[in-house]
Amino acid sequence: MKMILLGPPGVGKGTQAQRICDDFGVVQISTGDMLRKGVKEGTPLGKKAEGFMSKGELVPDDVILGLIGETLFADDAPKGYILDGFPRTVPQAEGLKKMFEDNNEKLDYVLLLEAPSDLIVKRLSARRSCKKCNKVYNLVSMPPKTEGKCDVCDGSLYQRVDDKEETIKNRLDIYKNQTEPLVDFYSKTENLVSVDSTGSPEEVHKNILKVLKG
Ligand code: AP5
Numbered sequence: 001m002k003m004i005l006l007g008p009p010g011v012g013k014g015t016q017a018q019r020i021c022d023d024f025g026v027v028q029i030s031t032g033d034m035l036r037k038g039v040k041e042g043t044p045l046g047k048k049a050e051g052f053m054s055k056g057e058l059v060p061d062d063v064i065l066g067l068i069g070e071t072l073f074a075d076d077a078p079k080g081y082i083l084d085g086f087p088r089t090v091p092q093a094e095g096l097k098k099m100f101e102d103n104n105e106k107l108d109y110v111l112l113l114e115a116p117s118d119l120i121v122k123r124l125s126a127r128r129s130c131k132k133c134n135k136v137y138n139l140v141s142m143p144p145k146t147e148g149k150c151d152v153c154d155g156s157l158y159q160r161v162d163d164k165e166e167t168i169k170n171r172l173d174i175y176k177n178q179t180e181p182l183v184d185f186y187s188k189t190e191n192l193v194s195v196d197s198t199g200s201p202e203e204v205h206k207n208i209l210k211v212l213k214g
Contacts, residue, residue, distance in 0.1 A: 001026055001080035001212075002105065004087070006182060007113030009171045010124035011197050012204055014136055016113065017084040019205050020212070027077040030084040031064055033134065034071075056162045056171040058088055058178060065095040073103055080108075088179045097189070110186040111208060113197040117172055124168050128157040142201065 001024055005013040017028040035053060038046030045067065049059045068086055087093040100107065115123075126139040132155025137144050145151050162171060186192040193211050197204045 001108050002083075003080075003109035003111060004083045004107065004186075005085075005111055005113060006179075006186070006192075007197065008115070008117070008120055008175045008179075009168070010120040010127070011113040011115050012123070012201065013084045013113060015142075015201055016197075016204060016208055017082045019201075020082055020208065023209070024212075025079040027079075027081045028084055029068075029071060029077075029081050029086070031059075031067065031086040031088075032084070034067060035059060036134075054161045054167075056167040056174065058174060061089055061091045061095070064088075064092055068096070069099060072099060073105075087182060090181055090185055093182055093185050107190055109212065110190045110192045111211065112183060112186075112192055112194045113204070114194055115197045119198060120172065121165065121168055124163045125165060127163055128159055130155040131158050132156075 003020075005017055007013055014028075014030060014032075017030065020026065021028050035045065035049045038044075039050045039053065040046065045063070048063055052059045064086065072081075083096075087096050099105075122140070123138060126141070128137045128139060128144075129135070130137075130150035130153065133150060133153045135150055135152050136142075137150075137157060144157060148157050149155070150157060161167070183192065195204065195207045195211065197207075199207075
């Protein structure tokens with residue numbers, strides 16, 4: 001199964017991607033996670049990306065397409081993958097289309113997760129992530145058992161630099177201007193399905209399974 005999870009920042013793409021991976025044995029490919037790893041390790045990729053990410057701006061298309069090109073057909077995802085946070089612009093979607101054509105591959109699903117901006121700002125402001133294993137929590141909807149500590153590895157929890165309120169607003173504007181045109185792009189070329197993502201993580205997961213299991 002090969003699918004794209006499309007949707008605004010903080011709508012729950014990462015949260016749902018992990019659940020779908022557990023259900024179907026597919027692999028999550030998150031450009032955001034790959035870039036954050038690069039920033040943390042100080043790699044050339046991380047150095048290129050850091051300034052854009054801290055302001056909530058998109059990393060240039062050529063950098064992202066290079067990164068995805070190296071990852072997508074690496075043969076380590078026999079049951080398929082979920083693209084989380086990619087593509088994010090029309091040139092990225094066109095680049096992906098060409099990669100699929102060149103490799104005789106086909107996308108199975110494009111799921112659009114949708115929730116209103118005020119709910120998204122609340123979710124992102126309360127997000128905390130583990131410094132060590134990257135597990136994502138939410139102080140309101142998915143709090144850790146011990147304040148400030150990861151349930152899984154006991155690592156410290158931190159707030160992402162781009163989850164400050166001003167930066168969240170910038171990310172939402174960028175989504176509207178640069179990523180939302182993909183809804184039209186995929187409505188014309190693929191079977192894009194919209195998923196109500198306003199409910200709890202469990203409810204959104206059920207909504208997604210309805211689409212995937214028919
Ligand atoms: P990226 O990491 O992809 O960020 P994003 O798309 O902005 O998405 P998020 O990770 O913020 O949110 P999410 O939808 O995964 O929500 P989550 O599940 O965590 O990108 C970061 C940056 O990297 C970009 O700004 C850009 O600079 C760069 N970048 C990445 N890809 C790029 C690309 N292709 N091109 C160019 N630049 C790129 O949930 C959010 C919170 O809500 C969590 O706390 C969670 O616990 C909680 N939550 C989730 N679902 C629910 C629910 N149903 N109910 C209640 N709480 C919920």
